[in-house]
Amino acid sequence: MASMRDIKRRKGSIQSTQQITKAMKLVSTVKLQRAKQRAEQSKAYFNCMYETVTSMLAKTGGLNHPYLKPGDSEKKAVIVITSNRGLAGGYNSNVVKLITKGDFRKEDLEIYAIGKKGKDALQRYGYVIKDENSDIIEEPSYVDAMEISRKLLASYAAGEIGEIYLAYTGFKNTVVHEPTLLKLLPVEAAEEKAAQETGSKAMMNFEPEDDEALNMIIPKYVTSLIYGGLVEACASENGARMQAMDSATTNAEEMIDHLSLMYNRARQGSITQELTEIIAGANAIS
Numbered sequence: 001m002a003s004m005r006d007i008k009r010r011k012g013s014i015q016s017t018q019q020i021t022k023a024m025k026l027v028s029t030v031k032l033q034r035a036k037q038r039a040e041q042s043k044a045y046f047n048c049m050y051e052t053v054t055s056m057l058a059k060t061g062g063l064n065h066p067y068l069k070p071g072d073s074e075k076k077a078v079i080v081i082t083s084n085r086g087l088a089g090g091y092n093s094n095v096v097k098l099i100t101k102g103d104f105r106k107e108d109l110e111i112y113a114i115g116k117k118g119k120d121a122l123q124r125y126g127y128v129i130k131d132e133n134s135d136i137i138e139e140p141s142y143v144d145a146m147e148i149s150r151k152l153l154a155s156y157a158a159g160e161i162g163e164i165y166l167a168y169t170g171f172k173n174t175v176v177h178e179p180t181l182l183k184l185l186p187v188e189a190a191e192e193k194a195a196q197e198t199g200s201k202a203m204m205n206f207e208p209e210d211d212e213a214l215n216m217i218i219p220k221y222v223t224s225l226i227y228g229g230l231v232e233a234c235a236s237e238n239g240a241r242m243q244a245m246d247s248a249t250t251n252a253e254e255m256i257d258h259l260s261l262m263y264n265r266a267r268q269g270s271i272t273q274e275l276t277e278i279i280a281g282a283n284a285i286s
Contacts, residue, residue, distance in 0.1 A: 002262070002266075003266070004263060004266045004267060004270065007259055007262050007263045007266060008263060010259060011256060011259040011260065011263065014252050014255050014256055014259070015252075015256060017248075017252055018248075018249055018252035018253065018256070021245045021248040021249045021252060022245075022249050024087065024241065024245045025242055025245035025246050025249060028238045028239075028241040028242035028245060029238075029242050031238045032174065032235065032238035032239050032242055035231070035234045035235035035237075035238050036171070036174070036235050036238075036239075038231050038234070038235070039171045039231045039232050039234070039235040042227070042228055042231050043171075043228070043232070045224065045228075046224060046225065046227075046228030046231075046232075049220075049221055049224040049225070049228075050221075050224075050225060053187060053217065053218075053221045054187065057187055065211060065214050066156075066157060067156075067185055067186060067187060067214060067218040068186050068187055068214075069186050070162045070163060070186050071156055071159055071161060071162035071163070071186075072159050072162065073159055073160055073161055073162040074108050074162060075108055075109075075110055075160065075161045075162060076104065076108050076109055076110070076161065076162065076163045076164070076165060077109075077110045077112055077130070077152055077155065077156075077161045077163070077164045077165070078099060078104075078109055078110070078111055078112065078164075078165045078166075078167055079112045079114065079148065079152075079164075079165070079166045079167065079168075079226060079229070080095060080096075080099065080111055080112070080113050080114065080115070080118045080119075080122065080167045080168075081095065081114045081115060081118070081137065081166075081167065081168040081169070081229055081230060081233040082095050082096070082113075082114070082115030082116075082117045082118030082119075082121075082137075082233075083115050083116075083117055083137060083233075083237045084115055084116045084117065084134055084137060084138065085117070085241075086117060087241060087244060087245070088237055088240040088241040088244055089240050089241075089243060089244040090240075091169060091177065091236065091237055091240035091241070092115070092117040092118060092121065093121070094169065094179040095118060095167055095168065095169055095179050096118055096121045096122060096125075097179070098167045098179055098180075098181045099111075099122060099127070099167060100122075100125055102181065106125070106126060106127060109127055109128065110128055110130040110161060111127050111128060111129050111130060112130055112131045112132075112133075112148065112151075112152070113129055113131070113132045113133070113134070114132075114133050114134065114136050114137050114148075114230070115134055115137050116134045119132055119134065131151065133148065136148075136230065137230065137233065137234060137237075140227070140230035140231055140234055141227075142223070142227050144227075144230070145223050145224075145226040145227035145230060146223050148226055149219060149222045149223040149226055150219075152164050152184075152185075152222070153185075153219055153222065156185055163183065163185060163186065164183075164184040164185040164222070165181060165182065165183055165184060166180075166181070166182045166183075166184055166225060166226060166229050167179075167180070167181050167182075168180055168182075168229035168230075168232060168233045169232065169233050169236035169237070169240075170232050170236070171232040171233075171235040171236045171239070174239050174242075175239065175243065177236035177239060177240055180229075182225065182229070184222050184225055184226075185218075185222065187218065187221070
């Protein structure tokens with residue numbers, strides 16, 4: 001059995017750790033409330049934009065537009081959204097697994113990393129990090145999403161990449177966060193869903209011309225999805241960290257209770273040993 005000094009030292013160390021996890025839980029809780037509000041406010045627009053564009057394209061009759069067909073390049077760009085800090089359970093590793101455990105070939109991927117944890121992990125696996133914008137995840141804005149979209153669309157139009165994906169953690173609620181891999185370009189039309197909604201295969205007419213309309217719509221579509229992913233990932237990160245710190249605090253409390261019991265038993269044993277020695281000494285004298 002460990003000595004009372006060792007038990008007391010270990011108990012003090014765990015109590016110090018518990019104070020840190022409690023503080024981190026409180027900070028994450030406050031950040032979550034703000035991030036959750038932003039995610040819930042943007043989610044309707046995020047979903048509506050996706051459903052509207054895919055439904056609209058399903059009724060266009062097969063337009064010949066660069067954004068609607070795969071590029072000539074075999075390269076695929078993946079925007080990977082993770083956090084800059086750890087201590088968030090499996091939040092970062094689950095997003096990384098979307099890439100490493102997916103159907104992609106490593107040599108075909110170009111990673112656009114948002115968040116240091118994802119960048120470092122994928123770099124260790126040997127993936128090419130084409131671009132990094134780690135500061136964006138701290139306070140994501142629509143302007144940041146627009147800048148990323150501009151870079152990717154320029155590469156896509158130049159034929160440097162053939163497909164664009166977004167890997168992020170979708171925010172369902174405070175305790176449920178879903179790692180998601182979303183294809184941004186080429187846009188895939190939801191034909192069956194559109195047919196069910198409209199009840200017909202009526203073609204859609206564009207005013208102005210279809211190329212001009214799609215050149216305006218698709219960049220806004222891509223930017224909106226990237227921004228939605230950033231906002232949801234931010235909320236998911238704080239929710240995951242809050243849960244992780246809550247579990248750590250609970251585990252520390254259980255360990256402290258166990259060590260307190262061990263300390264009391266060791267102290268009782270020590271007192272019993274001293275009394276036994278005193279009585280044995282008194283008996284020997286008498």
